[in-house]
Amino acid sequence: MEYNHVEHGDVLVSGNLLNSFVDLHRSQLELSGVPQLFYPTLFDKLKKQIFDAGDYFGITEVENDEGETVQRRVCVTSEHNLLKDDPSMIFLIDHAYTYRINNIRNELEQLPDLVERLSRLMLISSDEENKINAIIEHMWKFNHTYTLATNEGNAEDREPYWYIRDEFGSAIEHSDQANVRLVPFLSMIDGQMYTLLWLIKDIKCNESVTVDYVCGIHDEVIRRAKLVPWTEDDLSGDIDYQQTEPNEQYFNTGRENESLPSSDNYPRIDLTKLNRTINVYTDIELVRNHLIDKRFQLVEDLSQADIIFTRKHFKDFKNLCENTQQFINQYPFENVINIKDLLAVICRRTSLPIDNETLQSYPLWLPTTFNLTYELPKFISYFQHREQKNLDNHWIVKPFNLARSIDTHVTKNLNAIIRLAESGPKIVCKYIDKPLLFDREDSGLVKFDIRYIVLLRSLEPLKVYVYKKFWLRFANKPYSLDNNYDDYQVHFTVMNYRYAQNLKKITCEEFIPLFDKQQQHHHLKWSDVQENIFSMIHQVFERAILKKPPCGMLSCHRSRAMYAIDLMLDENGQPYLLEMNFMPDIERACLYYPTFMDDIFCTLFLDESNSNVIDISSK
Template structure:
């Protein structure tokens, strides 16, 4: 589809420039305001196109698509949602809750949308948000002198200096084949981990002696987390509001200065490890997991690409799969958000490439053939499983799993369509208003699962899960910090691992989706009031034999 040109047409006021110069970019200080025709979040796009009067015909006309009749028809909605990634631009708020900071996308008005790309642009354009009025519009300004009839252009990949990445970012408008690019990825170089450590501003601890806890000692616990303070009742632990007198700090936020803590209070135990972001942040998780097989991703992790650093490799893989006629649905996830926030499923290469402009994301192969669970009142739905892992130490590696695990279910039958239907493709329902939260306890789930899949005893499935957990943490602890989790003697941690099962020929293959730091344990405390007692006994008293846990390593 060829876009119309947007040219300088006329002089609107007298000028004193040199002959034929309409705008002098150095002296005129001229800017143009461009309206935003449509602002939305991706998961609301379909509903808005269907329900907002006049929006669909306007977007269809702006994109040069045929539209007949007055009522929104599904085919036109699909076409607009396919083509909108050639017109979309994005911004997000720097302050607010995680939900408020989710990127919004917008399409500028009919005039602004005709401003075409150029590697030598005549103008630049950027969004401007007026907070007091809650209004957003774009500002366009000249980069060089303009004469009457000059075309107004902008750089669609502004700021990108790497020629290959620039070529990739321009693919939605300028198709190209990536000759010479490999589709496989390997573990990033050491500089990748060093940069992450610097960006996290994490100061590694000094070496301290291993800690020993006398058997008769009452340990004082400081925590600002109500789930801990309301549920920790074991007699060996005493809550305190004085941080300085605590033997255990159970914090919600990440500790940054381990050096100071290790120097001033080496006896204090913590609920986190230095450099644990190597497993709790999605791009790092994918990078570390490649150690398991010395290159490609292990079988228990969906194929994953970092859109910031591996965009060419992803595009090459996408193009190869397209040539082979293989499924090409992918899921884009922010590096460090949970609960499905700003997460999108698509088979549109344009959409995935443009996601790179919002917030840092990974793109993972969407599980097109997941193991499903039969809900009598609904049908065959997606489900995921959450295990609580307890990391007691890194050297030696001691890892436990809580015997109780948690299930989450989609509310609508699974199919490879309508990927913006949250209740079909996502399972986290406890943060969404007005939707059903299906609750099945683990001890009820196991016989139900084995009845539906009699050839797959749960003990065998769980053994595969534990093998994946072991391989992940062995890889993550195989190198010194900042290239691996730091073996600080005072550190302990619990992580929530979310996973699914997929069919690999006739085998159920675990797929680790993410590892969560400081997970929400509300359901755990509600149905298992001794949950935190068990966590603390295992991690701080070394009494796993008295708790419902299994040692993985």
């Protein structure tokens, strides 16, 4: 739609400027569903900073017997009914506070006036001793989220922003029959984020203004679950928490399937019988610098390679197997173990259901895990059952596909878990509330996790190996659960990218005797713990091939792979699988162990054994 000259009140809006505004904001306007009749008014109000909602609406308060405000609502105060087809009926709402969740406590401690404002906005009692804790507890009924998509910048830029609307915007209540829409909007005019309000129904004078808090969700059970922060609904009585495996369509969602060979009769290649140097093509600098075994040589032409070792996701297995004699460092449909939500599904195969008495889930080595997209009602029911049994209810919320603990949060607040899912697809895992701790001489008893490099040479028959040297990551501060869930240095161990000044480095050779000494009172020996870890890793791959693609991995004679497995131990030494990663960071491995890359290539491609690699194929 082109605009020439459009009247808005007494102001003549330039058609060229308006068209430029619409072009600049088109994707936002269309994705948010802003009707075109509001574009001229929106442009004018943004340009002139017109906040005129107060001319049409007012906030009414409900008080209890003690005179304290216990509820607010917004009503139409205009003398005339408001019409949804009136092009002036779009309004700007300001934001009281914009923040990132992990920063909120530190920021509020420095902004006492904001603490008072948010306390009043959230109807927190003036007698509350710790208003910051109360704000963090209550904010999930008031906050909203957006992420600024950028092609540049670092991974932390993908951390979502959360915001709380001003007093007017925060007072608008929910209704299934809403009469307005509210959406966040980034104005390129001044670079500021606003909330837009526009009418979707005619509203009479004195009528309440309402919005659908879960707009766009039509499934009644999902709507009910997402509204729990406001309704406090109990789902434990009628929603079954037992988990069932999703259908094949779920495994295909949002991905391009691999092309597969027509049959299993493609040529099998034995690189040890080439009678020449094996050509390796790689886009990984660490491989280029540390693969020194003379039986391999690097080539720049991919077509000349015998081995392709790449970070890029590979899809064309049909061409690889039928038209080349090359190997690739990936397996078809390995996404089922590298994406967090699918990994949990894979690991639950052949396991017992959740025990209805103890609420223990299986296998024991997998933290209880729910997908917050399609299992939210089941999770809420399970959470509420645990609450009724007075079981620990600390959880960790993780994005499907982000690393380095980005947008990952520890909480026991059910409302927080429900709302956190709005910033992108997430799983929620039972937090290991009683982890095995390591005594850091400079910090005290801290959490730690362990990373193993796993080598997959074959799926059928299963040939899987573990690199003998493993890596350790430590928290910087002593572990506790004393309402400090937003203290990254207590609950997380990835310190390479933040708080690196306190990063503890220790080799596995140094760790093992310290572990055995520190865990004497638990009667734990590292050799026994490691056997359980190897058994767990073996079971993951066994379960990954129980179903055909796309629900499982596919055996391929031309595939080899290296994965990282991250795990933690509880106070009894029980290992818990945290995640698996394709093509992990191997910088420390190459730095500490000069033969690492040679060991990997010889195991995967020459089927050679050596003292640095442990065969766990029969664990």
